[in-house]
Amino acid sequence: MFFSVRELELRKAGFDLTFPPGKLDLSETDFRQVSPARVTGVAELLRGTDEIRVRGHFCGELEADCDRCLEAARFPIDREFDLFYRPASGDSDAADLELDESESQVGYYEGEGLQLADVIREQVLLWLPMQWVCSEACKGICPVCGGNRNRVLCGCQEQRQDDRWSALRNFRPSTRE
Numbered sequence: 001m002f003f004s005v006r007e008l009e010l011r012k013a014g015f016d017l018t019f020p021p022g023k024l025d026l027s028e029t030d031f032r033q034v035s036p037a038r039v040t041g042v043a044e045l046l047r048g049t050d051e052i053r054v055r056g057h058f059c060g061e062l063e064a065d066c067d068r069c070l071e072a073a074r075f076p077i078d079r080e081f082d083l084f085y086r087p088a089s090g091d092s093d094a095a096d097l098e099l100d101e102s103e104s105q106v107g108y109y110e111g112e113g114l115q116l117a118d119v120i121r122e123q124v125l126l127w128l129p130m131q132w133v134c135s136e137a138c139k140g141i142c143p144v145c146g147g148n149r150n151r152v153l154c155g156c157q158e159q160r161q162d163d164r165w166s167a168l169r170n171f172r173p174s175t176r177e
């Protein structure tokens with residue numbers, strides 16, 4: 001869905017869209033979109049300017065492999081957003097100071113307007129956590145036998161013996177590059 005400045009001059013544009021699984025491009029992250037994501041809201045032009053305001057609600061579920069145990073874990077997102085976009089050509093530096101940064105984020109659009117998918121993708125990237133664990137209590141993977149400690153009680157921890165094979169046992173071929 002594309003919001004053109006010209007059309008927004010005439011009327012605001014409501015939206016209610018569903019992104020099917022995989023539609024959100026998250027390729028530069030470790031996350032995957034595993035279920036439909038719904039986005040509802042409205043885009044409008046701020047009166048007397050060519051600044052576009054997009055606000056609404058995002059609801060969806062992503063998935064990523066836990067940093068500790070490497071098992072896939074769900075990451076639900078259910079959030080409001082309220083974003084402002086100015087034309088990229090405009091004088092940006094001076095204008096930036098006017099807006100209270102704690103209340104809103106200001107972005108820029110090129111040319112005739114704004115693509116909703118780009119807005120949503122950008123926003124979702126900001127919501128993603130830097131670290132991702134399936135649960136705070138996740139025990140991770142045993143560095144000795146490679147077993148998932150959430151599932152197996154391998155008991156390796158106690159045997160910290162210094163034999164020549166330990167280095168070999170610690171070596172696990174990684175499934176992730």
Ligand SMILES: [Zn+2]
Nearest residue numbers: 066069134138
């Ligand atoms: Zn985990």
Ligand SMILES: [Zn+2]
Nearest residue numbers: 142145154156
């Ligand atoms: Zn173990």
